Amino acid sequence: MRELTYLEAVREAMSQEMRQNEDVFILGEDIGVYGGAFGVTRNMIEEFGPERIRNTPISEAAISGTAVGAALTGMRPILELQFSDFITIAMDNMVNQAAKIRYMYGGKGKVPMVLRTPAGSGTGAAAQHSQSLEAWMTHVPGLKVVQPSTAYDAKGLLKAAMDDDNPVIFYEHKLCYKTSSEVPEELYSIPLGKADIKREGKDVTIVATAIMVHKSLEAAEALEKEGISAEVIDPRTLVPLDTDTIIQSVKKTSRLVVVHEAVKRGGFGGEIASTIAESEAFDYLDAPIKRLGGKAVPIPYNPELEKSAIPSVNEIVAAVKETLNR
Amino acid sequence: MTQVKNLPPNVKETDLTNLLKQMWQIRFFEEKVDEFFAKGMIHGTTHLAVGQEASAVGAIAVLEDRDKITSTHRGHGHCIAKGAEVNRMMAELFGRTTGYCKGKGGSMHIADVDKGNLGANGIVGGGFAIATGAALTSKMKNEGFVVLCFFGDGASNEGSFHEAINLASIWKLPVVFICENNQYGMSGPVKEMMNVEDVAKRAEAYGIPGAVVDGNNIFDVMNGVGQAVDRARNGEGPSIVEAKTYRWKGHSKSDAKKYRTREEEQEWRAKDPIRHLRDVMIAEGLLTEEAADEIKAAAKKEIEDSVEFSKASPMPTIDDLMEDIYA
Ligand SMILES: Cc1ncc(C[n+]2csc(CCOP(=O)(O)OP(=O)(O)O)c2C)c(N)n1
Numbered sequence: 001m002r003e004l005t006y007l008e009a010v011r012e013a014m015s016q017e018m019r020q021n022e023d024v025f026i027l028g029e030d031i032g033v034y035g036g037a038f039g040v041t042r043n044m045i046e047e048f049g050p051e052r053i054r055n056t057p058i059s060e061a062a063i064s065g066t067a068v069g070a071a072l073t074g075m076r077p078i079l080e081l082q083f084s085d086f087i088t089i090a091m092d093n094m095v096n097q098a099a100k101i102r103y104m105y106g107g108k109g110k111v112p113m114v115l116r117t118p119a120g121s122g123t124g125a126a127a128q129h130s131q132s133l134e135a136w137m138t139h140v141p142g143l144k145v146v147q148p149s150t151a152y153d154a155k156g157l158l159k160a161a162m163d164d165d166n167p168v169i170f171y172e173h174k175l176c177y178k179t180s181s182e183v184p185e186e187l188y189s190i191p192l193g194k195a196d197i198k199r200e201g202k203d204v205t206i207v208a209t210a211i212m213v214h215k216s217l218e219a220a221e222a223l224e225k226e227g228i229s230a231e232v233i234d235p236r237t238l239v240p241l242d243t244d245t246i247i248q249s250v251k252k253t254s255r256l257v258v259v260h261e262a263v264k265r266g267g268f269g270g271e272i273a274s275t276i277a278e279s280e281a282f283d284y285l286d287a288p289i290k291r292l293g294g295k296a297v298p299i300p301y302n303p304e305l306e307k308s309a310i311p312s313v314n315e316i317v318a319a320v321k322e323t324l325n326r
Numbered sequence: 327m328t329q330v331k332n333l334p335p336n337v338k339e340t341d342l343t344n345l346l347k348q349m350w351q352i353r354f355f356e357e358k359v360d361e362f363f364a365k366g367m368i369h370g371t372t373h374l375a376v377g378q379e380a381s382a383v384g385a386i387a388v389l390e391d392r393d394k395i396t397s398t399h400r401g402h403g404h405c406i407a408k409g410a411e412v413n414r415m416m417a418e419l420f421g422r423t424t425g426y427c428k429g430k431g432g433s434m435h436i437a438d439v440d441k442g443n444l445g446a447n448g449i450v451g452g453g454f455a456i457a458t459g460a461a462l463t464s465k466m467k468n469e470g471f472v473v474l475c476f477f478g479d480g481a482s483n484e485g486s487f488h489e490a491i492n493l494a495s496i497w498k499l500p501v502v503f504i505c506e507n508n509q510y511g512m513s514g515p516v517k518e519m520m521n522v523e524d525v526a527k528r529a530e531a532y533g534i535p536g537a538v539v540d541g542n543n544i545f546d547v548m549n550g551v552g553q554a555v556d557r558a559r560n561g562e563g564p565s566i567v568e569a570k571t572y573r574w575k576g577h578s579k580s581d582a583k584k585y586r587t588r589e590e591e592q593e594w595r596a597k598d599p600i601r602h603l604r605d606v607m608i609a610e611g612l613l614t615e616e617a618a619d620e621i622k623a624a625a626k627k628e629i630e631d632s633v634e635f636s637k638a639s640p641m642p643t644i645d646d647l648m649e650d651i652y653a
Binding site: 301 | 449518520642647
């Protein structure tokens with residue numbers, strides 16, 4: 001099968017969907033001839049024109065609110081935010097409007113929109129352009145939150161997000177954009193709420209998101225050389241969360257390490273850890289659950305400091321060993 | 327030359343020499359950064375203001391030292407004009423501990439609070455309300471300083487523009503909002519992103535003055551901003567001054583500039599603001615050709631020296647990571 005990069009997979013999903021569904025359109029800053037801040041929408045304006053690849057002014061509040069209004073009245077907008085950090089400016093519309101409308105209106109109407117946005121550190125863009133704020137979004141009932149780690153997942157999950165009748169926040173990790181994997185030509189859907197076991201193992205379960213999936217797989221390989229067999233699970237969507245797959249895995253391995261790039265304090269790792277603590281898998285645990293997350297620090301500019309602010313492969317290896325040596 | 331007759335009275339001839347030098351420092355700083363970026367010696371992202379030197383230097387020239395500014399993502403020029411040391415700026419881009427942010431901020435976050443530079447900003451429109459707040463301090467503490475808020479044409483479409491200017495106007499705060507209209511917000515041309523030709527016209531909606539100046543003519547900038555600053559200092563409230571200018575380079579490193587033409591770029595390059603100041607000074611007998619060349623050479627050397635300084639400066643260590651999060 002042919003390979004696509006994650007970035008191309010996202011673009012292909014949108015292009016194929018737009019060909020078959022007239023209601024889908026994209027709005028965002030510099031998505032036209034510029035092709036978007038990271039090039040995701042490159043050349044799309046040539047095929048779909050400026051009506052459907054809608055360049056907006058720099059107005060995140062207006063764009064997100066416009067997407068809510070358009071979604072509520074029959075369109076299926078995809079909103080591209082140049083950096084996930086700018087969700088702060090779109091926050092009112094996402095949190096107080098998009099997430100609440102259907103419920104507040106007693107089930108009347110729906111808000112089928114996707115907010116796509118690159119998140120994460122690793123590019124030297126420093127504190128205001130490198131955050132991982134997904135946990136904020138998972139706290140808000142009414143929003144779905146997706147975090148693909150591979151090109152294959154990105155295409156299938158984006159299709160599902162576009163088909164979903166709810167507001168979906170679709171986080172793309174900047175460092176994943178250039179990674180590639182086999183991606184089918186046709187449009188396919190990966191259901192939201194279905195985790196993927198990226199690697200099977202029996203000694204420990206590592207639950208990792210986004211770029212940390214890749215680091216955890218690397219860690220698992222290193223561990224294998226020392227005779228340790230790690231299972232790596234990528235939840236892929238945080239809301240809805242596939243708790244079953246994680247619980248089953250922990251029952252099998254009896255150990256859990258959770259890894260994400262976002263700041264550990266208040267991060268989604270706490271949610272996964274408590275899910276296990278509250279479940280039948282708790283009785284199977286042979287060691288305390290270990291969480292690895294970003295340090296509670298704004299992402300620094302200096303490349304070495306930037307790297308040290310988030311979990312490394314070595315730290316994942318060490319965390320696994322720690323749980324095994326209990 | 328008519329421009330010189332328009333000079334604000336508080337600017338002396340000797341100051342002009344310094345302004346010319348600052349403009350050259352900005353130009354050479356930016357070109358050095360561009361070069362190092364291409365070579366991978368500076369990482370992250372930077373936004374260069376080559377071609378926009380007159381608005382930064384001209385606007386800040388009419389301020390007093392105690393006055394404050396807020397800057398933007400394209401802020402190297404504002405920083406230099408407000409008196410920052412190029413050594414510490416370059417060191418910041420190299421991620422060194424001697425940099426203005428100890429290597430933690432990078433290009434988009436350089437601040438020099440002691441000198442009244444309240445900081446660059448990675449968030450478009452992030453400076454509007456901060457400037458309004460600083461002006462509120464000035465008024466509440468009766469400190470008499472004025473705040474100059476730099477922003478781009480694109481930023482004026484953010485809600486924060488409208489909210490902050492409305493607030494500053496009803497409270498009559500001593501702040502001047504200076505728009506560096508370089509014709510584009512990233513790839514979005516002004517004429518497609520707003521339905522008024524001049525950002526300054528938006529001032530009307532808030533009941534404050536809005537003036538348009540030639541942003542490539544430093545005298546025009548000094549004049550326009552000078553009047554607005556006087557007004558602010560006299561307790562008459564905020565204004566908007568819009569300097570029409572152009573950024574010669576792309577928005578940031580990965581910009582193919584497909585949204586504009588070579589002809590347009592050439593047209594604006596011909597209106598080089600540094601050349602303009604130099605020519606006027608020579609024509610007015612304020613400067614000889616040789617002296618002009620010396621100023622340029624001195625500025626260039628300072629930038630070269632800043633590179634040496636940066637390379638010789640230490641990198642932060644892991645121990646520095648968790649410092650400065652809380653006061
Ligand atoms: C809130 C926010 N939205 C988008 C961006 C990405 N961005 C950075 S600079 C820029 C263009 C700003 O245009 P303008 O205000 O005209 O300033 P210029 O770059 O032309 O100096 C954009 C869209 C950002 N940094 N912050």
